[in-house]
Amino acid sequence: MSKYSNSALVLVLVCALAACGKSGSDASGGSTKEAAAGVCNLVSTKDNSPLAIKVVATDTPEAKEFLATCVNPYTKKYAADAEAAKAGRKVMTYNGCTGCHGGNLGGLMAPSLVKNGGTGAFDTKWVYEKNATDKGMFETIAGGTPGTSGGTMFVWHNQLPGKTGEGLPTDDILKAVAYIRTVYKGDGEKTWLK
Numbered sequence: 001m002s003k004y005s006n007s008a009l010v011l012v013l014v015c016a017l018a019a020c021g022k023s024g025s026d027a028s029g030g031s032t033k034e035a036a037a038g039v040c041n042l043v044s045t046k047d048n049s050p051l052a053i054k055v056v057a058t059d060t061p062e063a064k065e066f067l068a069t070c071v072n073p074y075t076k077k078y079a080a081d082a083e084a085a086k087a088g089r090k091v092m093t094y095n096g097c098t099g100c101h102g103g104n105l106g107g108l109m110a111p112s113l114v115k116n117g118g119t120g121a122f123d124t125k126w127v128y129e130k131n132a133t134d135k136g137m138f139e140t141i142a143g144g145t146p147g148t149s150g151g152t153m154f155v156w157h158n159q160l161p162g163k164t165g166e167g168l169p170t171d172d173i174l175k176a177v178a179y180i181r182t183v184y185k186g187d188g189e190k191t192w193l194k
């Protein structure tokens, strides 16, 4: 009963804002459609400003899903299928991630991504706490970092200013994130498998 009257009220408010009463069906139809298509609001790890990453024609279904939901569809797939995870490893060797993070991602001139011990501040923990989520780690790789560990990582996403070389599409970054999840041995909870 109260549920019904609440939603009726919301409808009246939405109509007032969107001018539903006006003639012409395309105005209200269009806005309903846009509201239904979700958007993952990505922000920079450097300064929390919005990261302008859009869906492009060449995006894979996985990339489109992530940009709409903030969920990386590769993460659970790679966790269950070591053979599939090799595609993520390939992105990381091909683009030189292993040159800084180590061949086994155990750290070199850049922090370990395995987080399996040692005495350094970032040997078991993420430099950026938000990297415990796939959205956060995507933002860190896509838009670069402020240098908390002592070094900075540059911008990787091909749609962002200052990108490294040609940069990487959304799909490649998602594959790298999902692969990094498969090597994780840190002391944090594997929240990304929930």
Ligand code: HEC
Pocket (backbone or CB within 6 Å): 092, 095, 096, 097, 098, 099, 100, 101, 109, 110, 111, 112, 113, 122, 125, 126, 127, 128, 131, 137, 140, 141, 145, 146, 147, 148, 149, 150, 151, 152, 153, 156, 176, 177, 180
């Ligand atoms: C030139 C060296 C270099 C390369 C190449 C590089 N990184 Fe990094 N990366 C860093 C440094 C340095 C940091 C730490 C940044 C900081 O403290 O702000 C970092 C941080 C990270 C982090 C966050 C680690 C944490 O503990 O929170 C991830 C994830 C990451 N890099 C993934 C990648 C991926 C994926 C690639 C390849 C596409 C890559 N990196 C290539 C230097 C590099």
